[in-house]
Amino acid sequence: MEKEMAEVYCGNGRGKTTLAIGQALRASSQGKSVIIIQFLKGNERRELDFLEELDQLDIKIFRFEKMETCYDQLNEEEQAEEKRNILNGLNFARKVIATQECDFLVLDEILGLLDKHIATVDMVTELLKQKDESMHIILTGNRVDQGLLDYVDRVTTITTLERDKMPLV
Template identity: 50%
Template sequence: MDEEKGLTQIYCGPGKGKTSVAIGQAIRAVGHGKRAIVIQFLKGRATSKLDYLSALEPDVRLFRFEKKDKYYEDLTQEEKLEENLNIRNGLNFARKVLATEECDMLILDEILGALEFGIVSDEDILGVIGAKSQETELIMTGNMVTDALKNVADRVVSLEIVK
């Protein structure tokens, strides 16, 4: 893999491990002296699985923009509307991070889920990809991926449950 060019990668599919693979990439980047930012979407604030990342600060920084402790699917319609704004704020933050080159690697964990729920559009995500410098690596995760995103990504990896 060309270390100089920041790839746009997508980890998708019904299988488990998409977030773990993405975080593994962040840890690997830190080992090469780089800085990573992880923005989590649709995980609910109660998710503490990635709290171990705080040990890697400031090289890896984790952000969550959602305010509710419940998973998105469990929210009322009113709460969903509120969280949709928070999620879009997270995506705007991602665009800003890329435009200002604040990190060497940006991980948008479960952004494809936000796309699947119709909270963000292909155009929104393509706008984020467009803000990326050639050196910055961008990793996105989620169950499904659209053709538009497949076409602009350098690498699309599908994780599936075999057994």
């Protein structure tokens, strides 16, 4: 059996989630079971729900946030409530990894939890330490913390360059 990886898609560019979803679709089309856990997207983001309706694919999507609005747009009290919901999502991710509930796990915007001080680097590294060689994990977010680098196999950085700052080829 091929050893599966833990990888990070990060950077200031758009497309990190799209890249992760593309990889998840590929894995599912190869007969692997896929779980996607989204963080910091609010509950109104339903653009991926169609994936669960594709009968031939084994893809499940989870969001633990209850508010319709993204975390940054909530007041302090609402953020405190959503933080509890988000931490429930992290606990669910821990359970998925510990029980090997899927072959391919996407933790979408989990790196943003570090930036917003909702989770710690230790919390995320504990998840990665539980991963066994048969599970592929993708973490997305804008910035990867140095403390995670020992626990991931590959970091892909997606950058957006303004037209006037593009390198000449």
